[in-house]
Amino acid sequence: MSPEIRNKYQAIIGLEVHAQMLTKSKAYSSDINQFGDKPNNNVSIVTMAHPGSLPKMNNKTIEFAIKLGLACNAKITQQQNFSRKNYFYPDLPKGYQITQDLTPICTDGEIYIKDDNGNEKPIKLTRIHMEEDAGKSIHDIDIYDTLVDLNRAGVPLIEIVSEPDLRTSKEAYNYLTEIRKLVRYLDICDGNMEEGSLRCDANVSVMLIDSKEFGRKVEVKNMNSIRNVQKAIEYEINRQIEKIENGEIIRQETRSYDALKNITISMRSKEDANDYRYFPEPDLQPLFINESQINKIKADMPMLPRDLFIKYTKEYQLSEYDAYNLTDSKDIALYYEEIIKHTKNYKSAANLMMGDVKSYLNQYGIEIINFPIYPKTLADLITLIDNGKISSTIASQKIFPTLLENPNKDPLKIAEEMNLIQDSDENEILSMITDIIRNNNIEAERYKNGEKQLIGFFMGQLMKISKGKANPKSANKLIRETLDKL
Numbered sequence: 001m002s003p004e005i006r007n008k009y010q011a012i013i014g015l016e017v018h019a020q021m022l023t024k025s026k027a028y029s030s031d032i033n034q035f036g037d038k039p040n041n042n043v044s045i046v047t048m049a050h051p052g053s054l055p056k057m058n059n060k061t062i063e064f065a066i067k068l069g070l071a072c073n074a075k076i077t078q079q080q081n082f083s084r085k086n087y088f089y090p091d092l093p094k095g096y097q098i099t100q101d102l103t104p105i106c107t108d109g110e111i112y113i114k115d116d117n118g119n120e121k122p123i124k125l126t127r128i129h130m131e132e133d134a135g136k137s138i139h140d141i142d143i144y145d146t147l148v149d150l151n152r153a154g155v156p157l158i159e160i161v162s163e164p165d166l167r168t169s170k171e172a173y174n175y176l177t178e179i180r181k182l183v184r185y186l187d188i189c190d191g192n193m194e195e196g197s198l199r200c201d202a203n204v205s206v207m208l209i210d211s212k213e214f215g216r217k218v219e220v221k222n223m224n225s226i227r228n229v230q231k232a233i234e235y236e237i238n239r240q241i242e243k244i245e246n247g248e249i250i251r252q253e254t255r256s257y258d259a260l261k262n263i264t265i266s267m268r269s270k271e272d273a274n275d276y277r278y279f280p281e282p283d284l285q286p287l288f289i290n291e292s293q294i295n296k297i298k299a300d301m302p303m304l305p306r307d308l309f310i311k312y313t314k315e316y317q318l319s320e321y322d323a324y325n326l327t328d329s330k331d332i333a334l335y336y337e338e339i340i341k342h343t344k345n346y347k348s349a350a351n352l353m354m355g356d357v358k359s360y361l362n363q364y365g366i367e368i369i370n371f372p373i374y375p376k377t378l379a380d381l382i383t384l385i386d387n388g389k390i391s392s393t394i395a396s397q398k399i400f401p402t403l404l405e406n407p408n409k410d411p412l413k414i415a416e417e418m419n420l421i422q423d424s425d426e427n428e429i430l431s432m433i434t435d436i437i438r439n440n441n442i443e444a445e446r447y448k449n450g451e452k453q454l455i456g457f458f459m460g461q462l463m464k465i466s467k468g469k470a471n472p473k474s475a476n477k478l479i480r481e482t483l484d485k486l
């Protein structure tokens with residue numbers, strides 16, 4: 001499609017995200033909530049809704065949903081009711097899901113993302129509500145039959161519905177990335193899209209760029225990674241524009257994303273959309289949330305990525321790039337927070353994390369929680385550099401690798417044992433510099449005649465002779481002074 005045609009249109013996107021809660025038991029029963037167990041193992045009469053069995057609300061789900069709501073600055077609904085959403089499917093043994101139709105636990109609030117120009121943009125939330133998952137139909141194990149595993153039936157879900165505030169597939173990518181980060185910081189969902197514990201339906205429409213009215217939306221399902229959500233939306237935007245350009249109209253429908261072909265395929269149109277015939281769940285009492293309950297959860301909120309980002313950029317003066325990377329994962333942020341309890345050199349700590357530590361983690365494919373060196377030890381290493389005892393090159397090339405082998409050793413001890421303590425004795429350095437200049441008088445002459453970049457050559461010589469122990473800053477100054485005096 002030509003950019004001229006593409007640029008005539010504006011895409012409008014709203015996402016519906018389902019997150020499986022990391023509770024020990026299911027949403028309305030004491031059945032175990034665990035991924036990967038033997039099929040149909042965690043299924044009781046409550047999950048199957050046998051006659052006479054009664055659901056009971058899992059308080060942990062409520063707590064988790066409120067946590068997420070507070071983190072998004074949402075309003076918490078004081079009185080909530082539950083509803084039945086009725087439909088037939090082989091993996092839905094009850095014939096209905098218990099959900100919150102008219103009284104979602106949270107309304108309003110927002111999630112902050114970066115727009116395509118890198119500016120912060122709030123994406124408003126319509127609602128967050130609690131519901132339960134269905135079982136899983138497995139089509140690819142038995143060549144004749146579809147198999148059903150009901151372990152997932154009744155697993156607590158929360159659904160996060162956004163307003164149609166997203167404008168590009170990249171914004172949708174960023175929005176989902178922020179949600180995944182948030183649920184992981186809150187420890188309420190593992191955020192794993194590949195395993196389906198985080199799922200997303202994308203609603204996409206397009207309109208002429210100066211139009212006031214949104215186009216008709218199409219819902220796209222079945223994307224199993226954040227990247228695929230972006231790709232599916234991008235495909236869908238182009239498909240809709242092409243249709244409109246051909247004089248066709250967009251029908252409201254649900255489409256499925258085919259990751260192998262990178263296309264979307266029609267599943268069902270609005271006309272055969274389900275009529276769920278919602279009605280109040282008679283077996284669950286209305287739920288009342290009071291202030292003291294909310295305050296208790298508030299008091300227990302963990303640190304959140306956006307707060308840390310603001311602290312790192314505003315208070316610690318780190319670049320947005322550093323702050324973004326440090327807060328990308330909760331464990332990385334926690335580790336960094338530990339380092340800076342012992343040093344105020346925020347920038348060096350960030351550099352060390354983003355440099356030596358990250359490359360070690362990448363090289364061996366391990367997570368920060370399995371990183372062998374204690375945060376305090378890295379803070380001590382930074383202090384050694386700051387006190388001029390070792391250069392940052394020595395720290396990175398000699399002491400850091402030694403610490404990886406001997407994580408319990410004191411960096412200062414290592415520096416002493418390896419004879420790496422930097423010479424700050426100016427006289428000794430000065431005599432080295434005099435020797436170097438004497439032995440390289442052609443270069444010294446050229447320096448005098450204006451080739452100031454030769455300072456690098458003399459620094460190199462000095463580092464070689466002093467075996468890297470000369471403090472680079474003062475050495476550089478001494479070399480210049482000596483050369484200028486010639």
Ligand code: ADP
Binds near residue numbers: 214
């Ligand atoms: P439905 O009743 O079909 O479920 P909703 O109004 O509840 O539709 O919206 C569902 C999702 O679709 C929300 O995330 C919302 O932001 C999004 N949405 C609504 N209208 C549009 C539109 N015209 N284009 C794109 N997304 C939309």
Ligand code: MG
């Ligand atoms: Mg809706």
